[in-house]
Amino acid sequence: MTQRKYRVIQWATGVVGQAALKHFIENPVIDLVGVAVTNPDKLGKDAGDLVGLPPTGVIATDNVEALVALDADCVFFAGLVKDLDLFERLLRSGKNIVSPAGPFFPTDRYKADFDRLEAACAAGGTSFHGCGVHPGFSGDILPLTLTRLMNRVDLIEVTEVIDKIRNPMVYTEMMGFGRDPEELLANPSRSAEAPYAFEGSMRMVVEGLGKSIERLTTRLEVATAIQDIPYSLGIGLPDTGVVKQGTVAGQHFEWTAWADGKPLIVYHFYWVMGEHVTPQWLTGPSCYKVAIHGDPPLEVHLMGGIGEDGERPFLGLPWTGLVGATAVPAVCDAAPGIVTHLDLGIVQPKGLVR
Ligand SMILES: NC(=O)c1ccc[n+]([C@@H]2O[C@H](COP(=O)([O-])OP(=O)(O)OC[C@H]3O[C@@H](n4cnc5c(N)ncnc54)[C@H](OP(=O)(O)O)[C@@H]3O)[C@@H](O)[C@H]2O)c1
Known part of the structure; x- marks a missing residue:
């Protein structure tokens, strides 16, 4: 069977962008045709160099006009924040977009954004798909799919647990630790x-179960450091910061969507700086957990496999790249417009078995 190839531009090469870029270089159904970077150290480098692979002949550039003019089927946009002006230009130029920078799933709050994107899709005959691990997978497709195993659903809890010492990330300082x-x-x-x-993720699940969200409530609690905690801002980087004893070393965000006067779906985010914190909310590796209370109760833990160091890495950022990258062919093949998970249905990723 001849397999259609999809020409892809990787836009931005941070942690998420690199996971997608590596996939595009290695996947035989994808032709990488462009790479956009802002970092001057990456300009002029071969795409392969950026992810530790052999040369591809595709050179990283910051020339937006040249990238917009390229003949490509899809742009995977993994920049820091969404750029609606750029998205409109790309969609109108005939390129589909998959983006973990949002917007994700249409809600009233983001109606204006989606209206702009929908109009650009109509003009270019293209599609836009918002992707990610959370939002985008752990709190929506995964629990909604798991409800198929239930007789009755009382409450769905989705928990993100990230130990930011074992899995250092750039977000640590800006998140207030x-x-x-x-x-x-x-x-x-x-x-x-x-x-x-x-x-949008909560709505996908709640409306998927035939209910609607009456209100959304939030709660935040913090844990503190019992000793000074040194940290780095990236895997393999030296410690450059210290969370001082008595200051914030853990945050638990709890967001609840209510239906029929009761909580129906709760998102928990536990972000902690290692074990020298009090209270110790949870132990075990960084992961996503879905617990569905009802008949029969169900629990799923989604975590990285054990690495060479014997630890389970937190794969939330690479998964964000991969869950979008593996949807690229389906998004390119979809009818023009905003394409959500509900439009895509069960995605059948191409080129993974090789
Ligand atoms: N839905 C989800 O589950 C989820 C999860 C994680 C992240 N995300 C989103 O995914 C995106 C990428 O996250 P990340 O963790 O990969 O971030 P990151 O490591 O900080 O990388 C972001 C990249 O954006 C590029 N960049 C920097 N300044 C920019 C600017 N002014 N305009 C355009 N691009 C710029 C840089 O690319 P170059 O180095 O190539 O110049 C940078 O490496 C973010 O929008 C984030 O919110 C979504």
Whole structure:
């Protein structure tokens, strides 16, 4: 059987972008045709160099005009924040977009964004798909799929657990670790917009179960460091920061969607800086957990396999790249417009078995 090939541009090569880029280079059904970077150290480098693979002949560039003019089927946009002006240009130029930068699943709050994207899709005959691990998988496709194993659903809890010492990330400082606990509770570092960025995922599950969200409530509690905790901002990087004893070393965000006067889906995010914190909410590796209370109760833990160091890495960022990258052929083949998980149905990834 001859397999159609999909020409892809990788836009931005941070942690998520690199996972997608590596996949595009290695997947035989994908032709990598462009790579967009902003980092001057990456400019002019071969795409293969950026992810530790042999040369591809595709050179990283910051020339937006040249990239927009390229003949490509799809752009995987993994920049820091969504760029609607750029998205419109790319969609109108005939390129589909898959993006973990959002917007994700249409809600009233993001209607204006989706209206703009829908119009650009119509003009270009293209599609836009918002992707990610959470939002995008652990709190939506996964629990909704798991409900097929239930007789009755009372409550769904989705928990993200990240130990930011074992899995260092750039987000540590901006998320408020090391701040005064009272001050952080009064004025959290995580954006007040964050629950609404996940509201689409909650809606997908709640509406998928035939209910609607009456209200969304949020709660935050913090844990503190019992000793000074040194940390780095990336895997393999030296420690450059210290969370001082008594300051914020753990955050538990709890967001609840209510239906019929009761909680129906709760998202928990436990972000902790290792074990020298109090209280110790959870132990075990960083992971996603889905617990469905009802008949019969069900629990699934989604975590990385054991690595050479004997640890289970947190794969949330690479998964965010891969869950989008593996949807690229289906998004390119979809009818023009906003393409959600519900439109895609069960995605059949291409080129994975090789
Ligand atoms: N839905 C989810 O589950 C989920 C999970 C994690 C992340 N995300 C989203 O995925 C995206 C990428 O996350 P990440 O963890 O890979 O971030 P990251 O490691 O910080 O990488 C972001 C990359 O964006 C590029 N960049 C920097 N400044 C930029 C600018 N002003 N305009 C455009 N691009 C710029 C840089 O690419 P170059 O180095 O190539 O110049 C940078 O490496 C973010 O939008 C994030 O919110 C979604």
